[in-house]
Amino acid sequence: MRDIIRILISPLVWLAAFSAVYGLHGLICGHGIDGEAFGLPLPRLLLVAAYAAAILVQLPILWALYSPRFASPSPFVRFVSRATGWVGLVATVWSLLPVVMTSYCG
Amino acid sequence: MNALQRHRRLTEIWASDPGFRGWFSTVNHTDLGRMFLATAFFFFIVGGILSMLIRAQLATPHSAFAGPEIYNQIFTMHGTIMMFLFAIPTFEGLAIYLLPKILGTRDLAFPRLTAYGFWCYVFGGTMLLVSMLLGIAPDGGWFMYPPLSGPLFSPGINTDFWLIGITFVEISAIAAAVELTVSILKYRAPGMSLDKMPIFAWYALVTALMILTGFPPLILGSVLLELERAFGLPFFQVDLGGDSLLWQHLFWLFGHPEVYIIFLPAAGVISTVLPVMCRTTLLGYGWIVAAAVALAFLSFGLWVHHMFTTGIPHMGLAFFSAASTLVAVPTGVQIFAWIGTMWKGRPELHLPMLHILGFFFTFVIGGLTGVMVAVVPFDWQAHDTAFITAHLHYVLFGGFVFPIFAGIYYWLPHFTGRKRFFRLGELAFGLIFAGFHVTFLAMHWVGLLGQRRRIPTYAPEDGWTTINLISSVGSFVLTIGIAVLLIDVILHVLTAVRGRRNPWNAGTLEWAMMTPAPAYNFASLPHVTSREPVAEDPELCVALARGQGYLGEPRHGWRETLTVDIASGTPDYHVIYPANTRLPILMSAVTGVFFLSLLLKFYWTIPVAMIGVAILAWRWVWGLGLKEDIPPQGIGRGQEVPHAASVARSPGWWGTTFLLTANATFFGSLLFGFAFLWTVAPGWPPPEWLAPSALELGIGLAGIVAAPIAARLARRSQAPLPFLAIAGAGILAIGAVCAALMLRTPDPTGHAYGATLLVLGGYGLFHAALAALMVAFLAARVRRGFVSPLRRAELPIVGLWIDYLATIALLILLAGHLPGLLS
Numbered sequence: 001m002r003d004i005i006r007i008l009i010s011p012l013v014w015l016a017a018f019s020a021v022y023g024l025h026g027l028i029c030g031h032g033i034d035g036e037a038f039g040l041p042l043p044r045l046l047l048v049a050a051y052a053a054a055i056l057v058q059l060p061i062l063w064a065l066y067s068p069r070f071a072s073p074s075p076f077v078r079f080v081s082r083a084t085g086w087v088g089l090v091a092t093v094w095s096l097l098p099v100v101m102t103s104y105c106g
Numbered sequence: 107m108n109a110l111q112r113h114r115r116l117t118e119i120w121a122s123d124p125g126f127r128g129w130f131s132t133v134n135h136t137d138l139g140r141m142f143l144a145t146a147f148f149f150f151i152v153g154g155i156l157s158m159l160i161r162a163q164l165a166t167p168h169s170a171f172a173g174p175e176i177y178n179q180i181f182t183m184h185g186t187i188m189m190f191l192f193a194i195p196t197f198e199g200l201a202i203y204l205l206p207k208i209l210g211t212r213d214l215a216f217p218r219l220t221a222y223g224f225w226c227y228v229f230g231g232t233m234l235l236v237s238m239l240l241g242i243a244p245d246g247g248w249f250m251y252p253p254l255s256g257p258l259f260s261p262g263i264n265t266d267f268w269l270i271g272i273t274f275v276e277i278s279a280i281a282a283a284v285e286l287t288v289s290i291l292k293y294r295a296p297g298m299s300l301d302k303m304p305i306f307a308w309y310a311l312v313t314a315l316m317i318l319t320g321f322p323p324l325i326l327g328s329v330l331l332e333l334e335r336a337f338g339l340p341f342f343q344v345d346l347g348g349d350s351l352l353w354q355h356l357f358w359l360f361g362h363p364e365v366y367i368i369f370l371p372a373a374g375v376i377s378t379v380l381p382v383m384c385r386t387t388l389l390g391y392g393w394i395v396a397a398a399v400a401l402a403f404l405s406f407g408l409w410v411h412h413m414f415t416t417g418i419p420h421m422g423l424a425f426f427s428a429a430s431t432l433v434a435v436p437t438g439v440q441i442f443a444w445i446g447t448m449w450k451g452r453p454e455l456h457l458p459m460l461h462i463l464g465f466f467f468t469f470v471i472g473g474l475t476g477v478m479v480a481v482v483p484f485d486w487q488a489h490d491t492a493f494i495t496a497h498l499h500y501v502l503f504g505g506f507v508f509p510i511f512a513g514i515y516y517w518l519p520h521f522t523g524r525k526r527f528f529r530l531g532e533l534a535f536g537l538i539f540a541g542f543h544v545t546f547l548a549m550h551w552v553g554l555l556g557q558r559r560r561i562p563t564y565a566p567e568d569g570w571t572t573i574n575l576i577s578s579v580g581s582f583v584l585t586i587g588i589a590v591l592l593i594d595v596i597l598h599v600l601t602a603v604r605g606r607r608n609p610w611n612a613g614t615l616e617w618a619m620m621t622p623a624p625a626y627n628f629a630s631l632p633h634v635t636s637r638e639p640v641a642e643d644p645e646l647c648v649a650l651a652r653g654q655g656y657l658g659e660p661r662h663g664w665r666e667t668l669t670v671d672i673a674s675g676t677p678d679y680h681v682i683y684p685a686n687t688r689l690p691i692l693m694s695a696v697t698g699v700f701f702l703s704l705l706l707k708f709y710w711t712i713p714v715a716m717i718g719v720a721i722l723a724w725r726w727v728w729g730l731g732l733k734e735d736i737p738p739q740g741i742g743r744g745q746e747v748p749h750a751a752s753v754a755r756s757p758g759w760w761g762t763t764f765l766l767t768a769n770a771t772f773f774g775s776l777l778f779g780f781a782f783l784w785t786v787a788p789g790w791p792p793p794e795w796l797a798p799s800a801l802e803l804g805i806g807l808a809g810i811v812a813a814p815i816a817a818r819l820a821r822r823s824q825a826p827l828p829f830l831a832i833a834g835a836g837i838l839a840i841g842a843v844c845a846a847l848m849l850r851t852p853d854p855t856g857h858a859y860g861a862t863l864l865v866l867g868g869y870g871l872f873h874a875a876l877a878a879l880m881v882a883f884l885a886a887r888v889r890r891g892f893v894s895p896l897r898r899a900e901l902p903i904v905g906l907w908i909d910y911l912a913t914i915a916l917l918i919l920l921a922g923h924l925p926g927l928l929s
Contacts, residue, residue: 003300003673004291007396011403018407022425023781029419030785047421074673076301076392083396087403087436094432095407098424105419 003072006081010061010088017054021096024050029105047099058089109651112629115660120625123686131686133217136623138224139203146195153187156180158585165578167566177562178245183238185248190275191231193506197371198282201310207616208304210295210632212667215288215757217683218690223281225694230274237267244268249357252342252350257335266705269328274701276321280768283317286310288760292669296656297634299675304614305388308395309374312402313367318764320363322772327356339854339861347858349787352779358409366405372509373440376462379516380444382612383459384451390443397436404433414485423482430480457531461512464539468504493553496546503542523621525605530594537587544580548573613638618647630658656742668741680739681750693722731892756899762906773914780862792859794852795926802843806919809839810912817908821901827888834881840915841874847922863922870918877911880904
């Protein structure tokens with residue numbers, strides 16, 4: 001079961017992060033959260049922070065999938081889990097990129 | 107014992123009952139797989155006839171062929187049948203038939219569950235067909251958007267048939283998904299580690315996991331909409347705190363993964379058949395596995411791309427647009443791996459290969475138009491036009507029907523033991539390919555010219571007449587092609603001559619047995635050392651028939667097999683299957699009474715049906731028990747393994763784990779719905795919150811803490827009964843507070859808030875009742891001597907349900923009482 005988890009963990013974290021950021025976006029727009037912090041609009045700041053957090057969670061997972069301590073003893077599972085690890089990271093960076101690109105409640 | 111004696115003895119043990127009554131009592135995966143496939147193709151024919159009626163209607167302007175009411179029923183039933191009664195059951199049927207054979211085992215994990223799922227599918231599908239024959243079929247489109255499908259705009263019974271019939275059929279999908287997941291992970295030939303699994307098994311595993319997490323949102327949506335229609339709980343009525351967009355979210359949370367649930371098994375067929383047709387091995391096995399996993403996950407991040415025109419803020423649209431473009435990457439990886447496989451091999455243009463080429467041509471076009479509609483501004487123009495209808499047919503026909511036809515022709519010699527005699531298949535392929543592209547290329551065109559989907563007619567001055575006529579002619583050519591294909595298959599089954607085993611010289615294990623397959627699959631189980639064991643050892647079939655593998659000596663009349671460790675494939679434990687029984691068909695019939703009672707609003711029979719299901723479920727599980735310890739069993743090749751009843755993680759534990767995964771997705775979707783309504787729906791906050799109660803919270807929390815702890819102690823104790831009593835008391839406490847939540851919730855017909863709390867409380871109460879029944883069952887088993895220090899497999903299974911109950915109860919209490927406390 002650990003090998004299955006190694007294969008699934010990164011995309012699973014992406015799915016959770018993607019849903020969480022979409023939910024946060026819904027909360028911000030639905031409840032009209034506004035204001036400023038550090039000279040930036042608070043909604044943008046919250047979304048960018050969530051985006052950064054999502055990437056920061058993916059990075060150590062990918063590192064773990066490469067480290068001898070956590071990687072699978074099976075070469076096949078090592079390969080597939082690293083590939084899906086990259087999928088999780090790239091999907092996080094790409095699919096949540098709109099938080100820095102587009103208007104948030106327009 | 108020689109090979110023939112072994113065959114006779116094993117057939118005696120494993121065969122279904124003879125004759126017609128065997129259909130109703132069989133639990134054999136080969137029989138049930140065939141029955142699934144035959145039923146699915148029956149529905150395919152019905153859906154195809156409906157599509158002819160649609161094209162007949164649209165062939166000319168101002169057509170009087172069918173009135174709008176009937177036309178609405180026709181296109182709704184066409185979509186519904188093709189998606190729910192053909193595509194998914196075809197995957198289930200193929201996987202049920204094939205998986206134990208390619209995995210090198212004797213049956214699936216839960217044979218009676220296979221049969222139960224099949225009969226639920228038959229009864230649910232029949233319910234929908236009857237509605238059509240009576241002229242009261244669903245008519246709100248296959249995605250049933252409220253408010254059109256709500257009580258105000260669809261007051262008849264038509265929509266109820268869809269909501270209840272489809273939910274009934276989806277029991278079958280969930281049952282099959284649990285079954286397939288456990289079977290692929292645990293029921294493989296010894297030595298078959300994850301890297302040696304046939305590629306089709308990987309695809310089936312990914313698909314089954316997707317069904318477990320993709321179908322529950324739709325089941326929830328159907329339950330909520332039916333509650334709105336039957337009892338006036340306003341989940342989708344904006345003026346009462348509901349929101350029709352909630353349905354769209356729930357539907358497409360299912361609906362988009364559904365596209366990949368349909369495509370991935372077909373891709374599994376391609377990945378299996380293509381290398382054989384090209385006389386080589388699959389290029390990039392690891393890459394393909396990673397791509398399938400990536401595709402499965404990414405498909406859950408695309409659902410809003412069906413909702414680009416609903417007014418969602420730009421950033422929300424951009425998330426899903428980005429994810430939608432990303433999904434082309436793993437799809438591309440698979441396509442390039444298949445092209446590479448053809449490049450490195452020597453392709454031979456047999457009939458399955460023709461259909462694979464048809465798949466390539468068609469699916470790539472469908473994929474490219476998919477990328478087009480993933481771009482928001484283009485989607486705004488094309489949304490709800492015939493362009494979308496054409497796109498989805500390119501994806502589904504190209505991505506599913508062509509590969510399935512390839513698979514049928516590839517495995518037909520296996521199904522029948524015969525070789526092709528008539529050569530109608532090539533003609534059929536030509537007609538299907540040409541007919542399909544004429545029909546749907548034209549439909550792209552007319553869509554871009556502005557023809558809306560689902561319109562019953564149009565005027566000559568719209569300028570669509572010629573294109574529609576061409577499209578209709580193409581569709582009739584397509585139908586003739588499919589008819590020729592079916593005739594070809596029927597002629598093959600009835601009249602072709604005996605063929606040789608393994609006519610394609612394939613390397614996977616399904617060809618290491620006689621054809622048609624015997625009821626027991628393998629006389630002895632193989633030890634696998636490569637991904638293509640038959641290619642490695644062409645004499646494997648003979649060796650297995652001689653009993654030189656595992657479990658080669660039939661004993662005690664047992665239907666026995668082995669499980670393996672998930673990663674390494676080393677033998678794990680010994681399993682004895684139950685025998686033929688009519689229990690599955692009986693239980694699905696009683697389940698049908700439950701759904702029929704809901705449909706016809708005979709509410710007094712609902713509790714009767716529920717009690718009937720509970721009694722049959724009790725009987726079902728009771729029959730599995732043993733009153734004496736079975737020592738570790740010799741499995742051949744000098745090895746011994748423990749029996750499944752004596753391990754902590756038995757097949758039942760695995761099945762429960764995956765069933766609870768689906769259940770948790772259902773509950774998570776309900777919480778999402780609550781949060782969505784609270785955040786997005788107009789008409790919030792509600793007029794009044796539930797008054798928080800310290801007493802209820804205290805009782806509930808005591809139950810939440812006591813029940814799981816007592817269940818754990820029962821597992822460790824030599825005398826579990828007192829702990830089971832404490833667990834039972836904790837469960838009753840949880841049930842009581844859930845019932846109190848239902849009773850005290852603000853008027854559930856007055857606002858979606860009260861309605862949601864009612865459903866949350868009902869969900870908790872149902873699970874408390876279920877857990878109480880399980881604890882009572884377990885206590886009865888302990889008292890009757892079915893549980894001993896060596897036979898404790900049932901305790902962890904009930905423990906899983908109690909843990910789940912405690913978790914959901916905590917969340918229900920928080921969702922129910924916290925808003926009142928905070929306000």
